[in-house]
Structure formats: C-alpha cells, structure tokens
Amino acid sequence: MNVPVARPLLGAEEADAVRDVLASGMIAAGPKTAAFEERFAAFCGVPHAVATNSGTAALHAALLAGGVGPGDEVIVPSFSFIATATAVSMCGAVPVFADVDPDRFTIDPGSAAGLVTPRTKAAIAVHLFGQCCDVPAIADLCADRNLLFVEDAAQAHGAMLDGKKAGSFGDFGCFSFYATKNMTTGEGGMVTTASDEYDARLRRVINHGQSEKYLHTELGYNYRMTDIAAAVGLVQLERLDGFNRRRQENAAFFSSHIRAPGIATPTVSPGAAHVYHQYVLRVGEGRDRLAAALRERGIGTAVHYPVPIHRQPIYAGLKAVCPVAEALAASVLSIPVHPGVADEERASIADAVNEVA
Ligand SMILES: Cc1ncc(COP(=O)(O)O)c(C=O)c1O
Numbered sequence: 001m002n003v004p005v006a007r008p009l010l011g012a013e014e015a016d017a018v019r020d021v022l023a024s025g026m027i028a029a030g031p032k033t034a035a036f037e038e039r040f041a042a043f044c045g046v047p048h049a050v051a052t053n054s055g056t057a058a059l060h061a062a063l064l065a066g067g068v069g070p071g072d073e074v075i076v077p078s079f080s081f082i083a084t085a086t087a088v089s090m091c092g093a094v095p096v097f098a099d100v101d102p103d104r105f106t107i108d109p110g111s112a113a114g115l116v117t118p119r120t121k122a123a124i125a126v127h128l129f130g131q132c133c134d135v136p137a138i139a140d141l142c143a144d145r146n147l148l149f150v151e152d153a154a155q156a157h158g159a160m161l162d163g164k165k166a167g168s169f170g171d172f173g174c175f176s177f178y179a180t181k182n183m184t185t186g187e188g189g190m191v192t193t194a195s196d197e198y199d200a201r202l203r204r205v206i207n208h209g210q211s212e213k214y215l216h217t218e219l220g221y222n223y224r225m226t227d228i229a230a231a232v233g234l235v236q237l238e239r240l241d242g243f244n245r246r247r248q249e250n251a252a253f254f255s256s257h258i259r260a261p262g263i264a265t266p267t268v269s270p271g272a273a274h275v276y277h278q279y280v281l282r283v284g285e286g287r288d289r290l291a292a293a294l295r296e297r298g299i300g301t302a303v304h305y306p307v308p309i310h311r312q313p314i315y316a317g318l319k320a321v322c323p324v325a326e327a328l329a330a331s332v333l334s335i336p337v338h339p340g341v342a343d344e345e346r347a348s349i350a351d352a353v354n355e356v357a
Contacts, residue, residue: 055176
C-alpha cells in the first residue's frame with residue numbers, strides 16, 4: 001500500500017479546460033477568472049468573490065481592504081498554518097495569539113475576548129481542518145468590540161454551520177486553492193465579501209492599487225489569478241461537493257472503526273457540516289511511534305501543526321499563553337482522508353491504527 005496523506009484529484013476535464021485557455025491566447029486574468037469568481041461567490045452564498053494567486057494573498061488583501069495597518073493588533077489562533085499570522089505582519093500590524101478549543105481545535109472565543117485592547121482592529125477565525133469555528137461567539141465578539149471579522153477558510157471549502165457556508169459569515173472569507181486543499185488550482189486563493197465597498201477595495205489591492213487603467217491611487221500588489229488556474233478552479237468547483245462527500249464517508253468510516261485506546265477521533269459540533277480537509281487524531285505521547293509504524297505500512301501521515309505559531313522563531317518576541325495549542329501540537333496526527341482513498345485502503349488504515357496504537 002502507498003497512500004499519501006494528501007493528493008489532488010485532477011483528470012481529463014481539468015486538462016481540457018487548461019488546453020482551451022492556452023489555445024485562446026488569454027492566459028492572464030480574463031473571462032475564466034471572472035466566471036470562477038462569480039460561481040465561487042454563488043457557491044458560498046455571498047454577493048462578491050475576488051480571485052487571488054494564493055490563500056496568503058487572499059488574507060493579506062482582505063486585511064488591507066479592511067484597513068489593517070501599522071499600530072493595529074489582530075487576534076489570531078495560535079494553532080493554524082503560519083500564513084494566518086504572517087498575513088497580519090505583512091500589513092505592519094501585530095498578531096496577538098489566542099488559544100484554541102480542545103475539541104474543535106478552532107479559536108477559543110473566551111481566550112480571544114481576553115485579548116482585545118483599544119488597538120485591536122480585527123480577529124481572524126480559522127475554520128481549521130474543515131470544520132467551522134464557533135462562528136456565533138466570534139461574530140458577537142467582533143460586533144460588540146467593533147472588530148473586523150475575517151474568516152480564514154483556506155481549509156473549509158463547502159464547510160457549513162447551521163446551513164450557511166464558510167466564507168459567508170465574516171466581513172471577509174479567505175480561501176486557498178493550494179494543491180492539497182479540498183479543491184485546487186495548483187496555487188490560488190479567493191476572498192469573499194458581502195460588501196460592495198470591500199469588493200472594490202480588494203480589486204484595487206490585488207491589482208497594483210489601480211483605480212483606472214494606469215492610474216494608481218494606493219499601494220497595491222500583483223495578487224491576480226491566471227485564467228489557467230481559474231479554468232482548473234471552475235472544474236474543481238463542480239467536483240467539490242462530490243469530493244467533500246467522499247471525505248465525509250472516509251471520515252465516518254474512521255470514526256466508527258478506530259477504536260484504539262488512548263486515541264481520540266475528531267468531534268463534530270452541533271449544526272456543523274465538517275468537510276475533513278484533514279482527519280486529525282489526538283494520539284498523545286505515542287504520536288511519533290504511530291506515525292513511524294504507519295509509514296512502514298505505506299500509510300502517509302502528517303503533523304498539522306508541530307509548532308504553535310506563538311512558538312515560531314519569527315514571533316519569539318511576542319508574549320502568548322496558549323496551553324491547548326501546545327498540547328495539540330504535541331499530540332495530533334493527520335491520516336489520509338482525501339477522496340482518492342479507496343474503500344480497501346481506508347479499512348487497512350483503520351486496522352493499522354488499531355493494531356499499532
Ligand atoms: C489555515 C490556512 N491559512 C492560510 C493558508 C495559506 O494559503 P496558501 O498556501 O494558498 O498561501 C493555508 C494553506 O496553506 C492554510 O491552511
């Protein structure tokens with residue numbers, strides 16, 4: 001057996017779509033990018049979506065469009081991919097690290113509330129591993145304290161809470177289409193927003209601060225998506241619900257078959273549709289031994305994430321108290337749940353976990 005922990009599913013339809021774009025001669029941002037934005041916005045149930053060339057660019061552009069800059073603080077969970085925090089630093093603002101909820105692994109609203117100061121401008125809530133965070137609590141906190149609410153939905157395409165999609169709750173929803181995500185364009189990203197004003201600002205930020213052709217009214221970046229990527233994205237978006245259903249089936253299988261003592265399978269909050277970007281076990285002390293034993297059997301695993309962000313060397317100067325993030329970093333292990341995992345493979349993975357744990 002050789003099952004990687006993540007693998008994109010790309011086929012003839014994506015290849016045909018790319019070939020059509022190449023033949024058209026319009027390979028930069030053009031009609032495919034516009035169509036992808038429109039369909040992604042409709043998928044999320046929001047009026048606007050702006051395509052970017054990465055999820056990091058999506059976060060940076062959202063924060064800039066929201067007015068985050070030097071002197072501001074932005075509350076972020078410490079247990080996430082580094083880009084959640086570095087996007088804040090890229091604005092010249094300071095990330096302030098909140099702890100996470102031990103069950104859902106997402107930002108702990110109580111911890112976040114305790115970090116608000118007069119300088120706090122925004123909170124970024126990550127829908128980690130494919131499950132929405134405690135959106136009502138974060139939305140209330142942001143409304144009460146007049147903060148921008150930015151969703152980092154890089155791992156949550158199609159995830160829902162109480163019937164609403166990730167990316168439709170905050171001032172901005174930021175997605176990544178990196179190769180391992182629930183849908184991919186190779187590299188790519190998207191920002192969703194309900195605001196016409198934010199949509200216009202985002203479009204300037206991602207296109208050199210240009211308000212009219214060759215008229216630059218503010219500092220901007222080249223964060224545009226290409227039509228080559230958008231063509232792949234349009235096909236992947238059509239396939240996304242099927243991909244997510246298969247992830248959910250694989251996850252349901254693991255949750256009912258993994259029975260090893262001392263291993264906790266993921267929990268799903270009431271009202272949540274989890275799309276299992278990752279299926280993350282809590283293993284405790286035997287984590288690295290289990291990972292090595294699975295590797296010997298050809299089963300890929302990964303640790304998402306081994307170092308909480310407040311412990312990263314780049315943030316060594318910042319103070320943070322995040323004991324749950326630290327405990328998770330020492331105990332989590334992701335096993336393959338992606339839609340390419342076949343029935344026999346998932347059975348072997350569950351058996352292997354039960355045997356060696
Ligand atoms: C939670 C989270 N935020 C942000 C990003 C950044 O996205 P990208 O790699 O597309 O820049 C990622 C993915 O890599 C992510 O998982």
